Amino acid sequence: MSERMIAIMKTKPAYGAELVEVDVPKPGPGEVLIKVLATSICGTDLHIYEWNEWAQSRIKPPQIMGHEVAGEVVEVGPGVEGIEVGDYVSVETHIVCGKCYACRRGQYHVCQNTKIFGVDTDGVFAEYAVVPAQNVWKNPKSIPPEYATLQEPLGNAVDTVLAGPISGKSVLITGAGPLGLLGIAVAKASGAYPVIVSEPSEFRRNLAKKVGADYVINPFEEDVVKEVMDITDGNGVDVFLEFSGAPKALEQGLQAVTPAGRVSLLGLFPGKVSIDFNNLIIFKALTVYGITGRHLWETWYTVSRLLQSGKLNIDPIITHKYKGFDKYEEAFELMRAGKTGKVVFMLKD
Ligand SMILES: [Zn+2]
Ligand SMILES: [Zn+2]
Structure with a gap:
């Protein structure tokens, strides 16, 4: 595995983002490292790119953008159980505390201490990304990466x-x-x-x-x-x-x-x-x-099965599929102009 990687990074508190080369991160305790196979742009990413009022109050550059992903686990940090190298995964965006009143009643989607992956942490617009193990969702191989990366927004739609x-x-x-x-x-x-x-x-x-x-x-x-x-x-x-x-x-x-x-x-x-x-x-x-977030993890089961059923007409929604991140500026500008459905970056080689 290479030591360096390409990433779309919010480098400055201003409009836009930069394509940078950085070190591949190391998974700490309770984390896994994934190799990104596909990642998609969310409205949230666009807000961060545009640097709107919300982004200014929330995002602390420099930070790698992106949170919708399908990837393969390539390294497992200390103390992680039930996830192995080679697992094909996606990521729930809400990092919940498990301890607050909402969490203790099973209402994780409204956890009062929610941190958002790719908003409050480095994200997945990169060749590799560190992910909290508690947020990892395992995909069946039958779902292609360009669909699997859409499960997070699909979860919102399903709910x-x-x-x-x-x-x-x-x-x-x-x-x-x-x-x-x-x-x-x-x-x-x-x-x-x-x-x-x-x-x-x-x-x-x-x-x-x-x-x-x-x-x-x-x-x-x-x-x-x-x-x-x-x-x-x-x-x-x-x-x-x-x-x-x-x-x-x-x-x-x-x-x-x-x-x-x-x-x-x-x-x-x-x-x-x-x-x-x-x-x-x-x-x-x-x-x-x-409606906010996704029910953990009931919504993910529903989304995964709907995709596996073959009944979801997803293809027309993926209007733009880019190989790698090179054309990220074009992708963001098209999205800003409302000229896209979902935009997916494919990193699978
Ligand atoms: Zn999203
Ligand atoms: Zn909580």
């Missing part, structure tokens, strides 16, 4: 879509960015019909159709609520899944969901949102779920 019954349910999805697209794939694989998608970008509406959306709506040109009512015989959808973080989309979705329907909210809003709670939630007797 959003499967927070309640979905088979045979009519669904409105607002926002067809990478997570919304994964949500469409999960909803279709789970037997939802019709799946209606509201998305202003034509590029993303076309992707939504390729993934399997039954109807797409341009909310800037069409009346979303009227379209949904027309499609559902005036009843509204059973399930409303919000991925966009746009206040207007939230309001339209709450209007378009049927009384006693279910709402899952994943998209993060830019600030406080004003909503008519009386008429849109209370009198409609809606069930509203806030």
Whole structure:
């Protein structure tokens, strides 16, 4: 194994990142070293790249970026049990404490002391990465690395879509960015019909159709609520899944969901949102779920099995596959411009 490696590093507290050569890290106690086979860009990585307000308050350069990964264990640190060299793995991003009130009730996804891998630690946009053993998830060999790296965001999509019954349910999805697209794939694989998608970008509406959306709506040109009512015989959808973080989309979705329907909210809003709670939630007797992180480890089992089932239509979502990190700037700029689904860097030789 070489001693040096290439990595995308946030070197300065400013826009962008640099491709650097650094030492291959050593796994400490409770850690493993993985050789990265595939890694994908998340919205979080883009925020760090752009150096937005959140990133400025949270990230401490220099730091290797990235957290979505499929890799192979090449070295095991002291005290690690149950993980061996050669294991094919992915990584849960939330490093939880196991001791707080939430953790002790099994609610690890809302651990009060959560640290985020690749945000509060060095990440996986590198040829090798050190990973906390407690966050390692073993993959079956049947899942190719370019799918296995998507399990972390797929987990968000699965928790959003499967927070309640979905088979045979009519669904409105607002926002067809990478997570919304994964949500469409999960909803279709789970037997939802019709799946209606509201998305202003034509590029993303076309992707939504390729993934399997039954109807797409341009909310800037069409009346979303009227379209949904027309499609559902005036009843509204059973399930409303919000991925966009746009206040207007939230309001339209709450209007378009049927009384006693279910709402899952994943998209993060830019600030406080004003909503008519009386008429849109209370009198409609809606069930509203806030979605964050992934249930450990139940969501990972679901994601892995959905991938193994072959029923998830993932290929159209992976719009860009790069060999190595050389074109990372192009990748980030395309993503910034909203011209991508998921972007994957392949490091498998
Ligand atoms: Zn992610
Ligand atoms: Zn905890």
